[in-house]
Amino acid sequence: MQNKNLKVLEIITLFSIGGATETVVSMAEGLMKLGMTVHIATGPNIVSEGSMYETAKKLNINVFTFKNLKRDINLIRDAWIIFQLYKFVKKGKYDIVHTHSSKAGVVGRIAAWLARTPVVLHTVHGLPFHRYQPKLKKKAFIFIEKFSSLFCDKLVAVTDTIISTMLSYKIGNKNKYAMIRSSFDIENYKPNGESDCKKTRHRFGIEENDIIFGKIARLSELKGHKYFLDAFRMVADKMPNAKLLIVGNGELEYELKRFVKENELEERIIFTGLITPEEIPSVIEIMDVVVHTSLLEGLARVLPQAIMMEKPVISFDLDGAHEIIKDGINGYLIKPLDTQQLGEKLVYLYCNPELIKLFGKKGKEILGDQFSSKRMVHQITELYFHLFNSKK
Template identity: 30%
Template sequence: MHLRILHISTRLILGGSQENTILSCEGQAKLGHEVHLAYGPIYGPEGSMLDRVRTFNAACQAEGFSDRVIRTHEVPHLVREVHPLADRACLRELRELISALKPDVVHTHSSKAGILGRAAAWKCLKRNRTDRPAVVHTIHGPPFMPVEGTAMKRLRIGVMNGVYTLAERQAAKRCHLIVCVADAMASQFLARRIGRADQYVTVYSGMEIEPFLTPAPDQTRAAVRASLGLTESDFVVGTVARLAEHKGHDDILDALGQHMRTHPEFKLLWVGDGWWAGRLRDRVESLGLSGQVICTGLVDPGRVPGLMRAMDVLCHPSSREGLPRTVPQALLCGVCPVAYDVDGTGEVCREMETGRLVKPGNIAELRDALLWAHSHSAERDELAQRGRAECRQRFDVRNMIAALEEVYARALELA
């Protein structure tokens, strides 16, 4: 069945949901579907996934498959922030794009693109049912922020969570199926009375697993450690995430900062960049830990598997996730994760089965889990190997593409 598919994503920055979306586009294009990708302006220090799309398209053309390229469309007013004037303009731009393309499937990603994209697609569906788009939305992570901070901040977050809840309830009425990257997403949304239970289907976020399973010669643990100036006696606690709010870098410093001063073999390896990079580097310096914290900045995604192998543990104390791709990626590399028990993380990192799972915000518990990992290397490796075996099947990108084919077939029947 040949389909014209339009994916809509808010920002193509380097991130888990964006990688999921690009891999979906590539896999569907290889199956012979006509794939379009719409996105908002890309800016900021988080990097861009657009180069990957261009590389894929160049390879298709070089191999004589120009019909398999991913057709891209920048939507000028598709922005992450709530902005009534821009959002109104974006809704018009998306309606015009959908009307022009007449896709069989509109697949939206992330909350903002999901709310506006579904509204635009449903409007087109109501206008002309013969040019139906089946409307599918993927929840990569919850739009609801943790309620924390000062009384004023808590009030502001509570109001925004309420606004997003109402918007998501309306958006759920304007789509046929809702894909979740973890069962936890469906549970959270249904608890907020968003959508119906029969709309939800879990499709775990696929990835190209081979680079994580089999290292290239220059991407082995020893090679990457040597390139970073690390020795085998160093205990490396790594993090692969944007240097941004809610990713937990401060919690790592709170948990290990004092211990690191008296244990120079402890090293932190932070892979990524973001708006908080300067502040975090200043804090590291103020703690006297500059010589024990390696910040790589943005790296080519192809380097991530090697950097993960250089770690002894992957620490992911994020307070807001769907299902963090870095956790199964670390397990595929044979690295034990230590992570906060938020959203879908516990579906992959199960306490003392496939990693160490910590209560969110519990600094003492986070410290204990990391120190346990340091002193129990054999047990740590056992957890990682058990998780590795599970993740090989669950997160193979080919399984995700096949599952989305079934989702689209069902959505088209409903449309």
């Protein structure tokens, strides 16, 4: 079956640090080890959100940047980027074009179709339409997704929930979908020992007896930090040794820090700023519990990463979270936006440290190797060759 050295182009909107970009780089690395030629086409990174260029360079992955590939919609610029990508794909004679993220998914699929690429597929890392958008905007994005689905052979989703939601809006049909987890090198997500923990805790001014509730996400509205901070504010007095570790940066940094100051919680809430992907395992390791209050997420990468590090997770019961968090077994699923319930769960785990350890052990058993990058690469390889050979 696998009788050809495939030439593959992965296209993504931004090359900033983030789950989708990290997945694309991990995928490219794995496919290249199998003998494929893999290139990445991308728009530039957002400086404040970090960059994956250095990581790709270390892995000898060729990355081509198109400055006109940007997240926001501009019909003239978007028509131009379709033309630019069309010329690039045509000249490159790629066997497969695989797009990621919403904007690259639209312009990339159209460009690849125009270039008569044998196989075109798109991965949905998170839905481009959601419950918080104005109705007209949401309808427009649904129409765009329906239209774009006509230009590809396969739609890959990172959760079953995404597939069921897409189908409910009549985007493609069931046979057009495949579910492949957005994965990572699980070998990097193992406890490193007490000495490494002490170094990281010292770095952020965390005392030995502190219980750490952590959240890793860009500081933006849809990541829901304000619900986490508000829940902690209500119960902080019941947890004298508890601290919050807020990992990431973003446009809400000033507003969140102002909230902390107004509520006199500066000694209890730590903002780390931007952390590189390589540092994430050591940061998760010093957390006792990971909290996920995002309002919109396909399946946040940090959830399986935390579970593989044997950390329980408290999460809003939204999107794909329920697929890996089993309520009362390896964490808690709570009603979205319910800060009172969130606060209660924080206190309950704080008062029951033995449950934190039990949930952590159970979580790792439940996940197994679902999120192994080796498994993801194997599944993608099988899909690539199946689609390519079906075109002969």
